[in-house]
Amino acid sequence: MAVDRRSTRLASLGVVALVLFAALVMRMWFLQVVDAPALEQRVQANKTRTVKLLPERGRIFDREGRIMADNERILTITVAWEAMGSEGSVVDTKDRLELFGRLSKVLDMSVSDMEERFTSNKYSPLLPMPLAEGVSEETAAYLIERNEDFPGIDFVAQWKREYPLAPLAAHVVGYLGSITENDVAQYLDVGYDLNERVGQFGVEKIYERYLRGKPGYVKYEIDSRGTILKVVERIEPIAGNDLQLAIDLDYQQYAEQALETQLLVRRFVETCQAKDSKQQVVKPQFAECENLKSPAGSVVMMDYSTGEVLALASYPTFDNRWFNSGISSDKFREIFPKT
Numbered sequence: 001m002a003v004d005r006r007s008t009r010l011a012s013l014g015v016v017a018l019v020l021f022a023a024l025v026m027r028m029w030f031l032q033v034v035d036a037p038a039l040e041q042r043v044q045a046n047k048t049r050t051v052k053l054l055p056e057r058g059r060i061f062d063r064e065g066r067i068m069a070d071n072e073r074i075l076t077i078t079v080a081w082e083a084m085g086s087e088g089s090v091v092d093t094k095d096r097l098e099l100f101g102r103l104s105k106v107l108d109m110s111v112s113d114m115e116e117r118f119t120s121n122k123y124s125p126l127l128p129m130p131l132a133e134g135v136s137e138e139t140a141a142y143l144i145e146r147n148e149d150f151p152g153i154d155f156v157a158q159w160k161r162e163y164p165l166a167p168l169a170a171h172v173v174g175y176l177g178s179i180t181e182n183d184v185a186q187y188l189d190v191g192y193d194l195n196e197r198v199g200q201f202g203v204e205k206i207y208e209r210y211l212r213g214k215p216g217y218v219k220y221e222i223d224s225r226g227t228i229l230k231v232v233e234r235i236e237p238i239a240g241n242d243l244q245l246a247i248d249l250d251y252q253q254y255a256e257q258a259l260e261t262q263l264l265v266r267r268f269v270e271t272c273q274a275k276d277s278k279q280q281v282v283k284p285q286f287a288e289c290e291n292l293k294s295p296a297g298s299v300v301m302m303d304y305s306t307g308e309v310l311a312l313a314s315y316p317t318f319d320n321r322w323f324n325s326g327i328s329s330d331k332f333r334e335i336f337p338k339t
Helices: 002-034 036-047 093-107 111-118 137-145 181-189 202-206 249-266 320-324 329-335
Strands: 048-053 067-079 129-135 153-162 175-178 197-201 216-222 228-235 270-273 288-291 297-302 309-315
Touching: 067 093, 067 137, 093 111, 093 129, 093 137, 111 129, 129 153, 137 153, 153 320, 175 202, 175 320, 197 202, 249 297, 249 309
Parallel strands: none
Antiparallel strands: 048 216, 067 129, 067 153, 175 197, 216 228, 270 288, 297 309
């Protein structure tokens, strides 16, 4: 009887072992055959890092070929999020502030400005954070050569928008700015990064998709510490399309100057209100008089035979170069006062 029980137990254990072994075999088969592509993709993602290369933006010309919007190649210092104490990093706030302190002496930039960028939520967590734009090649080389003192520091070549004739035709050309909160979803859907600058006004905004160009990318092979081992693949960006307007800058300059002059002159013109408080007409000698305010105006000059717009002036005007580095709300209200 005892022998039968022992045999039954051994048989049960054998069945359990067989089931577990079969489950193990099935799992191994699933990992190696069914789920292999997904696992391979995950492994490759851990071994490579892709960096987007932004294209040169298309230039804008007037009808005579004079440049209204151009580009300047600049170097931008970036810093990896892991080096600043982002989520999942072993770096704490003290380490980040110490790093910013060392960088501030080299970049001539305050620690508070760096910290403001870090906490602004304006930059993509998938890309290094831009820290300082327009640095010299010597400064970039100095930081890269001392990566032990400046961990996570790198630099990228970018394009800065230039308006060589500004503020002439500022309302026509427009300006670039950061992607606004209301437009985030729209731009992300077509492949933009959160830290890209896009057209926010005028021709820059209307023809954004033509002027932007097509980004490229470079894929690096990296080790477990994030050190670049080699370039796996590089696709060069395609520059944006140039745009030639019907605007003639000679006419544009004349229109802007004439508009501003006439508005200033009219502010010295006296007008009389020949009505009483009940809006009833009174005798002119009892009318109240005051100078015209003339706060704003616009001018459109067209070629009637073709319909082309030769000049498009508006006042008050602004300098679109101000928006390259950002403009405060107080300054904006000063430029465009409510009337």
